[in-house]
Amino acid sequence: MNQSYNHREIEKKWQDKWSESQIFKTQIDADKKKKYVLDMFPYPSGAGLHVGHPEGYTATDIYCRYLRFNNFSVMHPMGWDAYGLPAENYAIKMGVHPKDSTKKNIENFTKQVKSFGFSYDWDREINTSSPEYYKWSQWFFLLLYKSGLAYKKKAPVNWCDSCKTVLANEQVVDGKCERCSREVVKKDLEQWFFKVTAYAEELLNGLDNLKWPEALKAMQRNWIGKSEGALIKFQITNDKCQIEVFTTRPDTLYGATYMVVAPEHKLVNELKDKIENFDEILLYIEKTKKKSELERTELNKNKTGVLLKGINAINPVNQKEIPVYISDYVLSTYGTGAIMCVPAHDERDFEFAKKFKLEIIKVIESSIENADGAMELSGVMINSEEFNGMSSDEAKEKITKKVGGTLTTQYKIRDWLVSRQRYWGAPIPIIYCDVCGTVPVPEGDLPVLLPEDISDFRPTGKSPLESSISFHSVKCPICGKDARREYDTMDGFVDNSWYYYRYLDPKNENEFCSKQNIEDFMPVDCYVGGAEHAVGHLIYSRFFTKVLRDNKYLDFDEPFPRLINQGLIMGSDGQKMSKSRGNVVNPDDVINEFGADSFRLYEMFMGPLVDSKPWNTDGIRGQRRFLDKIFQYFENFKYGKESNDELLSLLHKTIKKVGNDIENFRLNTAISALMIYFRELSKQNNLSKEYVDSFLIMLSCFAPHISEELWEKLGNKDLIEKESWPKHDDKLAKDEKVNLPIQVNGKFRDMIEVDVEISEDDLRALVLSQEKIKKYVDTKEVSKFIYVKGKICNIIT
C-alpha cells in the first residue's frame, strides 16, 4: 500500500526526543492529584513480546497520557518478573546460564516495549532477579517468619517430576504442572509455607468492595471456598479412639449409615491391632499412593474402598453402630480427612452405598424429589425422632448441639507452599544450627546472594544450591558454631507479590519502600492484566498487603481497588495463538510494516479491551489508512481564521465522548469518535487553531508519534505532551435542532427536524400536519401522544 509518511523515521525520532526530555518521568508534586496506573509486568521469555502484551500496555498508556493532559501526577512504571521456573526452564533448554539468558531476554523485551512508544518512567525499572530487588523479597520472608506466617512443615505436597520441584496449589492446573503439563504427584516433604489461610475470611469479604471483573471475583471466592458446617465426633466401639468429621449437613445425621476415612488418615495406624483385614487395608493404601492426583479425581464415577473389619463407629445421635470404610474419595487435606456418609442426601455417598450395598435412610423430604439418586436440597425432617417436622435448616444447629458437636467454618484455600528445589530464585534467608535450631538470617546480612559458582543448575530433586559449599556452610548468627543455610529458593510469585511497592522507591537501600512513597501513591488506582493471575498472584498480593498493614507499614486493606482484565488476542482463525497452529502474529513485523501508531490504534479499535477477539491484518490496514489521511491533510495545512458552527459542535461532543471513553477504557468507541470528527474536519480548510489542536491532542493519546510530528509541522516548538486536554462546553456540545423520529403505533414513519426545545403542543400540531403522518393516522382518533424530548415521538391511534 502507498504510505504517506515514513513511520520508521518518525517513530524513532520521537521516541528519542521523549527519552532525552524525560517527559514521562513521574512528577512528584503535592499540588497534583496522583494516579498509579500499573501493568502486570512480563516475565522476559525467550519468545519475546507477543501481541497480547501491548494490548493492555497500550490501553494504560492511553489512559496515562490522558491523565497527564489533565494535570495528574502519574505513576506508570515497567519492570521484569525475571525469577522463577519459566526463565530457568528456558535457560536449561538453551543450555545457557539463566543469568545470561535473562539478561538477553530483558534487553530484547526492553527494545520491543520501547518500540511502541509507551510512556513509562524508565527510571523506576526493576528486575526481580537483581540482588537489589530480591534482598527485599528475603526481607518479606523474614517479616512473615517473625509474624508467625512463614513456617516449615512436613506435609503431602504437589511434586512435578519433570521440573523436579514442589509446586503451590495455585500452580497445579487440572492436576498437571502449570509449566510443563506433567501430572503432579503427592509427596510427603518438609517444606516452607506462607499462612495465607490466616487471612481467608478477610480475603473473601474484601472482594465485595473491589472494582474487579465479576468472573475474577467469582474465581477467588471459589478458590477460597468457604463452607459452614459442624465438627462431630463418632466413638469407635470397644476403643478410646474417636473419628471426628466435618459436615455441612449435620441436619442429616440420622441418615448417616456409614463412615469413610481417607487412606492417609492417622486412625488407620492407631487401630492397626483391631482391624482384622489390615493387610488388605495396607494394599489399598499402597494402591492409592501410586495414583496421581489426576487419576484419583478423574475416576470419580467408579468409587473404590475397603471395609475396616472389626471396627464400628457409633452414630452419636441415635447410638446406632455403623461400619467404617477407607476410600480415596475422601481427601485427607480437607476438613478432618474423615466423613460421615448420608447416601440418601449426598450424591457421592449414594454411589458408594449402592456399590457396597449399604443402608440408605431418607431423613429429609422436599417437594422436588429426585427419583434415582440423592436429594441434596433442604426440606422437612423425617425419620429423625424429636426433630421430625422441623425445617432441615433449623435442625442443623439443634442436632449439632444435641451430639455435642461444634459449628465451624472450613476453607478450601491452603497455605502457600513457597520453597522450591530449584536454582533460579531468591535463596530463603534461613540458617539451620544444631544448637539453636532454625535461625533467621539477620536483616543486616541481606541479601543472601544466589551463588554463581554452581556448575550444574539443572534440577535433580534437590536444590542445586546444595552443591555450593561456600554458599551453604556458614556460622550460626546466634552461637557462632558451624551451621548450614537453607538451600531451597523461593517461588517466583513471592517476588511479584510486592513489586508494585518497589516501583515507588526502586533505589531505596534501607527499606522495601519508604512510608512517604506508599502514602503518596498507593493503592494502585488501576491495574490491567490478564485473567490468568486470578488465583495466584492476585491472592498473594492481597495477602502481602494485609500482612504489611498488620505490621503497621501502611493503613489500607487492598492493593488494587480497580482491576481490568484485557481479553486474549486470538489468531485470525479465531483460535488461541500458538506456534503449532501457525497463527502467531509477531509484533515486530507489524510495527515494521505499519508502524507503532497503527498497531496501537488497531488493537484498541478491535473491540472492548476486556473481550477476546481475533487478529485481522486487513483491519490494521484500515488504521494505517486513517493515519495516512491525517498526515496528508496536515502536510500542507496552515492555521486560518475560519470557524464552523456545526464542526465546533461536533468537536465539543467529541472531546466529551473521547474523555469519557478513555476513563472507562472504551477505547474502540473513542477511536471511532475521532474518525468521525476527522472526516468532517478534513472537509474544511483555513480553520482556526482550536479545531486542529484539540484533535491532535486527543489523537496523541492513541497515536503519539504521528501527533508529535504533525504538531511540530504546525510550527509548535514544544512537545504536544505539554499541552492540556481540551475543555468541552456542554452548551456547544448540544444540538439546537434534532432529527426527531416519528412513530405511529410504534412503527417508524417519518423524520422531522425540530428545535430541541419545542413544546409538546407545538410538536403535536407540527407532526399531525405532516403528509406522511396524516396518511397513517387517517381519520382515527389519537388516543395517546408520546414525546420524549430530543429522542422520539410516538402517536397511538
Add this chain to the structure above:
RNA sequence: GCCGUGGUGGCGGAAUUGGUAGACGCGCUGGACUUAAAAUCCAGUAAAUGUAUAAUUUGUGAGGGUUCGAUUCCCUCCCACGGUACCA
C-alpha cells in the same frame, strides 16, 4: 454438575437511564483514475418482496411476558466461551 461471562450483518463490533438496531472499521459490489494492476477517490452494502426508484414486511440465540415502545427489564429454555470440580 456448580460458578461466571456472553449470543446483534459476510467479519470485528456500535447503540448513557427502555426511544430510528447495525455507528466506526474491515470485506464485498459498482464507478472514476490507469495501457493494465496496485494504491487512491466517489457511491452502494441486514434480509425478503419489489421496478437497482417508491413502498411494504421481517429482523439482535429460541419461546413467552411487562410496555405506546425491548438488543436493553422479567420468566422458561438452547448454545458458546472461561473457571472449577469426589472440598463432604
